[in-house]
Amino acid sequence: MRLILVGPPGAGKGTQAARLVEKYGIPQLSTGDMLRAAVAAETPVGLQAKAVMDAGGLVSDDIVVGIIRDRIAEDDAKKGFILDGFPRTLAQAEALDDMLSENSLKLNAVIELRVDQTKLVGRIINRAEEAKAAGQPVRKDDDPEVFKDRLDAYNRDTAVVVPYYEKTGLLSVIDGMQAIDDVTASIESVLQGLDEKV
Template sequence: MRIVLVGPPGAGKGTQAAFLAKNLSIPHISTGDLFRANISQGTELGKQAKAYMDAGNLVPDEVTIGMAKDRMDQPDAENGFLLDGFPRNVSQAEALDETLRDASMRLDAVLDLEVPEDEVVKRIAGRRICRKDSAHVFHVTYSAPKKDGVCDVCGGELYQREDDSEETVRKRLEVYHTQTEPIIDYYRAQGLVVTIPALGKVDEVTKRAMDALQTAKTAAQ
């Protein structure tokens, strides 16, 4: 299957993408991984992206699209892929459609993870990171440390990243609503959108997603 995964920040896209890709035996292609791989490998697109990023500018759509196209052309993506973080706007979605048409392919589904805005804020703003080891992550509600402000693993100080503050999270949501959310209507017009509630345990959400994707696949046949 060829799938685009969408949803607001804090919806659990990265977690679900990993599980879904494994269950479907297709590669998980994330924008972050694309950028890191191209920059570390010193590809021409990576050099272009790094130049924009170093200057504090947004990477143009054509560079991101070029990276995504190169990745989708790899042998392991021959039978499908799951795109996470791309496309981010309607112009990228149109470019993706054109790229797939040129390769005589099409998307099978656009999986929309639906989470109430207040829950998104609660999920992200409640995160606390260990200063000694950033791999140690806690949450004031869902996985609170035994001692407030202290890492259970190494005793390091727990803190809230600036990006996780409620004000920043709400700004990120505004960007999502303005730039990314319109692609849902774009794909809904093509009959591709499958929306599932993304609240609950990870495995419960994964099962909902797998069931919804199977239904979409059967309906398309």
């Protein structure tokens, strides 16, 4: 099963992907995680990406596409995978289609977690304030200004992939403002039967 989870930062993609990993035994391919690992290892691509990520920006398509191409070729992704944080642009969506078709593969579903973005900003501000009050460091991603920049970048660049996948008939929209378990149940209803078709 090959899935894409789409939605703005803070929509709950990571939480839902973790549940899908557990249920279906396929890896979650988070470009953010892969890039953070590259940054921690101080690889050339990691060093290139670090400054951009620290500012809340998006790394170049070339860097991300290269990472994904290598990753989907690994053994644990042969049964399928969940893409989280990719594709982020139309160019990346087209590059993914090309990559998959070169390997005689295709996507099974694209799931958008649709959320109220004004409430999302409030949620992040609260999370940052709670971390400060507890004497914990605030993640760079949770700084309200950086988060707003990431949200702007999502709306400018990534939101365009939604109509792209809508045209293919692969898109399902889920209300991401529901309780976490309800979001999971909604996703499951979309995926029912898909695993039998793979």
